[in-house]
Amino acid sequence: MNILFLASELYPLVKTGGLADVAGSLPRALRELDQDVRVLLPAYPEAKERCQSLTPVAELKLLNRPATLLQTTLPDTDIPLWLLDAPHWYDRPGDPYSSPDGAPWPDNAERFGAFCWAGFHLALNRLGLGWQPDIVHCNDWQTGLVPALLSLEAACPATVFTIHNLAYQGVFPAATFSQLQLPKALWHVEGLEFHGQLSFIKGGLMYADRINTVSPTYAKEIQTPTFGCGLEGVLKRRSHQLSGILNGIDTDKWNPAADPWIPQTYDLQSLSRKQANKLALQRRFELPAGAETPLLVFIGRLVAQKGVDLILQAMPNLIRYPLQFIFLGSGEDGFEQGLLYWSRRYPKRVAVHLGYDEPLAHWVEAGADIFLMPSRFEPCGLNQMYSQRYGTVPVVHRTGGLADTVVDATPDQLANQAATGVSFDHPVVGAFQEAVKRAWLLYSQPSIWQRLQRAGMMRDFSWRRSAAEYCWLYQQALAERKAGHPPTFRQSLPPY
Ligand code: ADP
Ligand code: GLC
Secondary structure, eight states: OEEEEEOOTTTTTSSSHHHHHHHHHHHHHHHTTTEEEEEEOOOHHHHHHHSOEEEEEEEETTTEEEEEEEEETTTSSEEEEEEEEHHHOOOOOSSSOOTTTTTTTTTTHHHHHHHHHHHHHHHTTOOOOOOSSSSEEEEEEEGGGHHHHHHTTOOEEEEEEESOOOTTTOOOOTTTHHHOOOOOOOSSSTTTTTEEEEEEHHHHHHHHHHEESSSSHHHTTTSSTSSSSTOHHHHHHHHGEEOOOOBBOTTTTTTSSSSTTTTSSOOOGGGHHHHHHHHHHHHHHTTTOOSSSSSEEEEEEESSSGGGHHHHHHHHHHTSSSSSEEEEEEEEEHHHHHHHHHHHHHHHTEEEESOOOOOHHHHHHHHEEEEOOOOOOSSSSSSHHHHTTOOOOOEEOHHHHHHHHHHHHOOOHHHTTTBBBBBEEEEOOOHHOOOOOOOHHHTTTTHHHHHHHHHHHHOBBBHHHHHHHHHHHHHHHHHHTTTOOOGGGGGGGOOO
């Protein structure tokens, strides 16, 4: 199959979170399955710097402004990568979505609207590149207009839309609709309108031939009011075309046996060497170095989704015990200040590194004993998988991808050698504290602890299986398109 893959971030070129990891890995895994996959990404400055030999291959006019398509390849592959170069939209400091002070760019609708229009032209092979995709795979709201625009074409590729996080929807004032030169036929409640506003994500949810999300449990959760973010009705009605495919991880980059960013490599056979990473990490953060003290860590965006508030609420209780904590993350000021408070008050017990640091994230995973991930919701989550691969035991709220990837240390699962972590059911501080204490109790029994570590390290989280599932999903979308069925949702829907 010819697959056009669209994403707004991609590791190692530009990353704010897990979407970048997926966009950096899934196309490679598809390539290994002999698919002809090509990728479109906005030409952010860091992406241009990190790519070699950029060749202009097409000139475009998007929303009345000029843009150039630059061609290169994904680092260390032969996968074609197109960068949409439009300096007035993408040549900015900060991350793909926000200025350096964290505020979203005021013209994000235009920036990603133009990106969608470019995806639309590529999908229809209208840029003189001589390549016609069979499938257009869109990811998250930044690409949501593409299935909507394609739905108005008589002949077009099949479309797949992946929800990485339903909480981010790309909703803008109604006036944006005409500014983005969108066809009027798309403005209705069964189209791009969402409570009188323009919703990018609805383009994917309403018009893609197939929708999927990044874990089976999250695919079910988003059909309920608690997790549906107001779109549960839409998703429930498309449930027969909605599935969950668990993300994989890049097992080459996240490999404790060959990780260049950790002081001491190790594997299942040499697990005891993991401790050297812990001692070095404690020194790096000026915590008293000691093998016995449990080291609990958190890595991630400091936002409500990740349950940072639960951690902060639990700190007055947890700090009474002989535990050490390291936090690596950046995000909302209140959470950053909250963590800094604890590190200033207990500098020998709590350390905080505010910011984004990929090599340090590897070291923290390698040096930690316990990884805290009490996310209120988690479409998939990658760090709990990295942790298991690094023999670091995750403590997770049983939701979304965390429910699908961590096996709770119940007596039965421990006896079966299947347990890999500790899960709790309700995202409340008491349940989280109890889970942490349960993990600590297990830690104090070395033979049981090692069993947990080893079971986690033996799990296969590689992309191969997930990529095969994506191929199957593409085939379903394609078969439906070839049979001439438009997405059933487009036909007759009751008003809602
Ligand atoms: P999300 O995409 O919701 O942020 P994921 O668990 O899917 O959550 O992915 C987060 C990714 O970003 C992981 O690869 C994680 O290691 C990385 N990450 C998050 N914050 C930081 C940070 N401060 N420094 C380094 N890596 C980080
Ligand atoms: C989102 C989700 C996260 C998921 C990632 C990649 O950022 O929050 O759970 O792992 O996308 O799919």
